[in-house]
Amino acid sequence: MAKRGFPMGMGGNFGNLMKQAQKMQQEMMKAQEELAEKTVEATAGGGAVTVVATGAKEIKEIRIAKEAVDPDDVETLQDLVLAAVNEALRQADELAKNTMSGLAGGLGNIPGLF
Numbered sequence: 001m002a003k004r005g006f007p008m009g010m011g012g013n014f015g016n017l018m019k020q021a022q023k024m025q026q027e028m029m030k031a032q033e034e035l036a037e038k039t040v041e042a043t044a045g046g047g048a049v050t051v052v053a054t055g056a057k058e059i060k061e062i063r064i065a066k067e068a069v070d071p072d073d074v075e076t077l078q079d080l081v082l083a084a085v086n087e088a089l090r091q092a093d094e095l096a097k098n099t100m101s102g103l104a105g106g107l108g109n110i111p112g113l114f
Contacts (some may be wrong), residue, residue: 010045031099032056040095042087047081053088055095 035055043050048068052061062084069075 027103031103035096035099038095039058040088040091042084044084044087045080049077049084051081051084051088053085053092055092055099056093057089057096059085059088064081 012055036058038055038102039050040054040055040059041050045068050061050063052058053059062081064077068080085094
């Protein structure tokens with residue numbers, strides 16, 4: 001008669017696997033909350049435009065120096081804002097990657113996953 005249960009003898013390890021998955025999910029939620037509180041700051045044009053974003057990629061603040069505002073050259077200001085926002089989002093991605101990479105290291109501890 002065929003043996004019931006999980007393939008490849010995982011039945012005994014399934015409870016541990018579920019516990020590890022739940023723990024990792026809790027850690028990921030905590031890390032996401034922490035990322036939402038951490039900020040990065042990027043500038044463009046030698047500090048003419050400054051953008052502050054959270055690790056969750058939410059733009060919190062944009063500061064524009066008065067000297068950067070030229071009604072006859074709006075395109076340059078637009079380019080500076082765009083460059084600063086893109087850099088802030090790149091830094092937020094890097095922050096998230098570094099924060100989450102520590103959690104992903106725990107994947108190697110789950111038996112039968114790799």
